[in-house]
Amino acid sequence: MRAVAEISDPIHGYFYLSSVEKDIVDSPLFQRLRRIRQLASAYLTYPSAQHTRFEHSLGAMHLAGYAGNVLKDKEYVSSDDVQMLRLAALLHDIGHGPFSHLFEEVLEVKSNITHEDIGRMIIRKSAISDILAKHGYRADEISDLAFGQSSRMFLNEIISGGLSVDLMDYLQRDAYFTGAHYGRIDAERIISSLEVYDGRLAIDRAALNSFESLLIARYQMFKAVYFHKTVRAAEVMLLKAMMLADGHLHLSESYKRVEDYMRLTDDMTLANLLMLKVDVNNNNDKDDSNIKELRLAKRLAEDYRDRRLFKSVFESILQASSRLINRLTDARYLKDRCDEIAGIAGVDPDMVYIDSAKAPSIPRAPGKEEPRDLILVGKEPFRVKRIELKDIPLISSILGYMNMIRVYTIEEHREKVAKAALSVFGSEAESWYERIAV
Numbered sequence: 001m002r003a004v005a006e007i008s009d010p011i012h013g014y015f016y017l018s019s020v021e022k023d024i025v026d027s028p029l030f031q032r033l034r035r036i037r038q039l040a041s042a043y044l045t046y047p048s049a050q051h052t053r054f055e056h057s058l059g060a061m062h063l064a065g066y067a068g069n070v071l072k073d074k075e076y077v078s079s080d081d082v083q084m085l086r087l088a089a090l091l092h093d094i095g096h097g098p099f100s101h102l103f104e105e106v107l108e109v110k111s112n113i114t115h116e117d118i119g120r121m122i123i124r125k126s127a128i129s130d131i132l133a134k135h136g137y138r139a140d141e142i143s144d145l146a147f148g149q150s151s152r153m154f155l156n157e158i159i160s161g162g163l164s165v166d167l168m169d170y171l172q173r174d175a176y177f178t179g180a181h182y183g184r185i186d187a188e189r190i191i192s193s194l195e196v197y198d199g200r201l202a203i204d205r206a207a208l209n210s211f212e213s214l215l216i217a218r219y220q221m222f223k224a225v226y227f228h229k230t231v232r233a234a235e236v237m238l239l240k241a242m243m244l245a246d247g248h249l250h251l252s253e254s255y256k257r258v259e260d261y262m263r264l265t266d267d268m269t270l271a272n273l274l275m276l277k278v279d280v281n282n283n284n285d286k287d288d289s290n291i292k293e294l295r296l297a298k299r300l301a302e303d304y305r306d307r308r309l310f311k312s313v314f315e316s317i318l319q320a321s322s323r324l325i326n327r328l329t330d331a332r333y334l335k336d337r338c339d340e341i342a343g344i345a346g347v348d349p350d351m352v353y354i355d356s357a358k359a360p361s362i363p364r365a366p367g368k369e370e371p372r373d374l375i376l377v378g379k380e381p382f383r384v385k386r387i388e389l390k391d392i393p394l395i396s397s398i399l400g401y402m403n404m405i406r407v408y409t410i411e412e413h414r415e416k417v418a419k420a421a422l423s424v425f426g427s428e429a430e431s432w433y434e435r436i437a438v
Contacts, residue, residue: 095119
């Protein structure tokens with residue numbers, strides 16, 4: 001691979017682009033990622049978190065090349081495999097919509113589709129496919145590798161999972177731009193230790209401590225940044241606004257034409273929400289409930305823009321034994337609890353929001369299955385050892401899911417809704433009201 005361009009990056013220093021990579025990066029489809037923030041709304045809490053999917057994709061590409069070269073030196077892969085890994089990592093986020101995972105929630109509810117489905121479509125059926133073909137690469141092979149469908153499992157694991165370059169880049173990048181210290185990891189130590197055994201990615205047993213630190217860092221970043229109550233407050237507002245306005249703006253149908261999807265960026269989507277026409281006299285649809293939804297969507301967008309965010313009045317970091325665990329994803333149950341809390345508090349149900357968040361403590365493997373073991377490679381007589389994650393003390397302490405539920409409302413209703421939420425959820429959580437009472 002001949003370098004034709006150089007990138008200066010605050011996380012990884014200087015690294016290069018090959019000719020095929022440069023052509024992809026210069027394409028409008030990839031340049032669009034400059035306008036999609038990596039952490040959606042986190043910049044309203046962490047002012048410097050303005051980084052985007054664009055630089056994360058470049059960073060993941062660089063680390064994929066590093067990992068590929070380590071495996072090439074150990075004679076597991078070829079030079080062509082290394083370039084394919086770099087291309088897959090470069091394109092693994094190409095299908096993300098505005099506000100990243102928030103928009104994906106809209107897609108999943110309304111269209112039952114994911115950003116990975118859209119990414120496959122873009123790689124295979126857009127100008128990206130033409131660029132790859134021009135340089136001698138097959139779009140279907142790159143797409144399969146980018147989204148965990150390569151026949152060689154260990155290559156998939158480099159792109160996604162507990163040893164992935166995706167994870168190692170975003171932890172360091174998110175920590176750097178938010179100012180949080182939890183995401184500091186020794187990625188070079190882990191990558192340099194990579195091995196392949198029985199078709200799976202493995203590490204040298206001497207790097208086990210670094211692997212433990214990687215997963216603990218991810219866990220801490222979820223608690224401190226990704227699930228931060230104010231970050232989630234902004235995201236709840238934006239998600240609600242997009243859901244309410246979807247029928248009018250057709251957001252969840254935009255993926256059907258690449259040209260339409262290209263126009264969906266963070267700022268453009270927020271602008272569309274802010275420009276919603278909510279006057280009955282100027283709207284072709286005279287349905288009062290629809291007008292009410294659009295008015296609420298526009299108000300939420302305005303409050304989001306001006307950082308008038310919801311207040312968290314009730315919070316629970318749920319244990320595995322909690323009776324609420326299995327209801328976190330039950331939309332009907334959560335809607336009923338919202339109405340119940342609003343009724344007790346005597347407020348408009350539209351002013352009460354329940355946010356439930358659930359994330360696996362250990363990143364999912366490429367096939368989305370729950371990881372259960374780690375392959376360690378070392379010197380004789382114990383050259384290879386499969387170790388269950390539950391048998392690694394630090395990791396066993398975080399196995400399972402991070403489960404969180406919060407109740408939000410506007411400033412003027414804080415105390416009433418806090419008391420109502422406490423009466424509904426009982427002793428399952430700690431509420432804002434209890435904390436200030438102390």
